[in-house]
Amino acid sequence: MIIGAGALGTGSAEMLVRAGIGKITIADRDYVEWSNLQRQQLYTEEEAEQRIPKAVAAKKRLTAINSEVEICCHVMDVSVEEMERLVEGVDLILDASDNFDIRMIINDISQKYQIPWIYSACVGSYGISYTILPGETPCLNCLLEKVPMGGITCDTVGIISPAVQMVLSFQISEALKILVEDRLHLRNKLISFDLWENHQSSINVDKIKREDCPSCGAERSYPYLSFSNQTKTAVLCGRDTVQIRPSQPIDRDLESLDKALSRQLGKVSRNPYLLSFSTAEHRLVIFKDGRVLIHGTKSIPEAKSLYHRYLG
Amino acid sequence: MILTVNGDQVEVPNTVKTIAELLQHFELNNKVVIVEKNAEILEKEKHAETLISDKDKIELVHFVGGG
Numbered sequence: 001m002i003i004g005a006g007a008l009g010t011g012s013a014e015m016l017v018r019a020g021i022g023k024i025t026i027a028d029r030d031y032v033e034w035s036n037l038q039r040q041q042l043y044t045e046e047e048a049e050q051r052i053p054k055a056v057a058a059k060k061r062l063t064a065i066n067s068e069v070e071i072c073c074h075v076m077d078v079s080v081e082e083m084e085r086l087v088e089g090v091d092l093i094l095d096a097s098d099n100f101d102i103r104m105i106i107n108d109i110s111q112k113y114q115i116p117w118i119y120s121a122c123v124g125s126y127g128i129s130y131t132i133l134p135g136e137t138p139c140l141n142c143l144l145e146k147v148p149m150g151g152i153t154c155d156t157v158g159i160i161s162p163a164v165q166m167v168l169s170f171q172i173s174e175a176l177k178i179l180v181e182d183r184l185h186l187r188n189k190l191i192s193f194d195l196w197e198n199h200q201s202s203i204n205v206d207k208i209k210r211e212d213c214p215s216c217g218a219e220r221s222y223p224y225l226s227f228s229n230q231t232k233t234a235v236l237c238g239r240d241t242v243q244i245r246p247s248q249p250i251d252r253d254l255e256s257l258d259k260a261l262s263r264q265l266g267k268v269s270r271n272p273y274l275l276s277f278s279t280a281e282h283r284l285v286i287f288k289d290g291r292v293l294i295h296g297t298k299s300i301p302e303a304k305s306l307y308h309r310y311l312g
Numbered sequence: 313m314i315l316t317v318n319g320d321q322v323e324v325p326n327t328v329k330t331i332a333e334l335l336q337h338f339e340l341n342n343k344v345v346i347v348e349k350n351a352e353i354l355e356k357e358k359h360a361e362t363l364i365s366d367k368d369k370i371e372l373v374h375f376v377g378g379g
């Protein structure tokens with residue numbers, strides 16, 4: 001299962017599908033934008049033009065690449081409930097997300113169901129990856145101790161494609177070893193590199209495993225699976241965008257919303273998965289599953305007031 | 313003082329005496345960083361008390377979120 005279908009998600013999905021993996025599940029909450037095309041290898045100009053959800057576009061391309069692989073794609077913002085549902089029967093979780101809220105949930109799910117996962121991320125020319133094996137290695141919570149707030153470089157500076165490919169090489173090599181059950185060859189080190197600065201480092205972090213870790217320790221509580229730790233609104237890293245997610249999943253009737261908003265606002269564009277319109281300073285994108293992206297602000301209160309103004 | 317940081321020889325001012333000060337020097341003090349000194353990993357609590365000296369080999373790995 002791959003969480004996220006951005007640069008890392010499209011790259012790892014393509015490698016695994018070409019390798020003929022039996023079944024792959026991909027979940028992503030976003031749609032294709034022009035700026036994605038520089039590094040997100042499954043998408044095209046046409047999909048950016050039409051704002052096709054990444055999960056839909058990815059499935060189309062992956063099926064064209066290898067029709068024998070079972071490909072399940074979900075347009076959804078994966079949080080705890082979704083993860084609990086999707087994880088059934090999964091052998092390995094690949095992190096291709098862009099935020100630590102979801103990574104901490106992946107980490108707790110991995111410990112709870114004893115499924116290995118691979119943390120991977122990149123920014124600029126820098127990349128990092130670590131393979132987490134429940135019961136053996138430290139977990140992400142051991143390494144970070146808490147969700148980093150602000151201490152994380154996000155992708156405002158962009159990512160060069162070679163950095164993506166390098167992280168993918170590390171991530172998918174490890175994934176193949178896990179999938180063919182050759183654990184002896186796993187790297188067992190936290191790896192990081194900077195292709196511009198010509199650095200690479202690989203360190204053994206076994207010592208960081210904490211007995212009292214709430215995610216993997218003896219008395220564990222899986223803190224990120226409890227409701228109070230879930231984000232309902234999120235400022236998307238580096239994007240000048242706020243996401244608002246209704247507390248209950250809903251199936252929004254985009255057609256009638258289109259009618260209502262067109263009367264007020266004039267131009268509203270819509271495809272089967274989402275609807276979008278612009279105001280003087282903002283652009284709102286409303287997904288069928290009820291989520292709304294508000295572009296043009298980093299302020300959660302401002303985003304909420306726009307949300308309520310147009311959607312009640 | 314000359315250190316090897318992520319494989320490169322780096323000169324740092326002698327006012328930098330501890331790992332915590334070194335992180336500050338590299339402007340990594342507000343980031344989530346894992347530090348290894350001479351092949352020995354250091355827990356976060358030890359950054360402030362661990363002294364560095366000439367020719368130490370330091371590896372700094374910082375966590376990023378993009379992908």
Ligand SMILES: [Zn+2]
Nearest residue numbers: 139142213216
């Ligand atoms: Zn842990």
